[in-house]
Amino acid sequence: APRALCPHLEWAVGRALGRAVNFEWADQPVLAGSRRAEFYWEGPAGTGAALATAIRGWEHLRFEVSEDPTPRSDGGRWLHTPGLGIHYAQTDTAGN
DSSP: OBGGGHHHHHHHHHHHHTSOOOOOOEEOTTSTTBEEOOOOOOOSTTHHHHHHHHHTTOTTOOEEEEEOOOSSSOEEEEEEETTTEEEEEEEOTTOO
């Protein structure tokens, strides 16, 4: 994420999760002036979609959101790059 976007991302993710969050940002060596963070979250089924929806509007943002499957629901992975937009892939309990 561009540096100026970092606090806005924390706010958007916190709003989607219903609690304040703080990411541990580090410089992104591949893209000058950008930062990167990893954040582990827990929530009910569908939270991954809510997170991806909350942060997908920023065109210079690259992100990946993963939701693990449960015995009752499939999981998924949302990926976004500025040039390609958003991609979603469903994952079942076997990891397919």
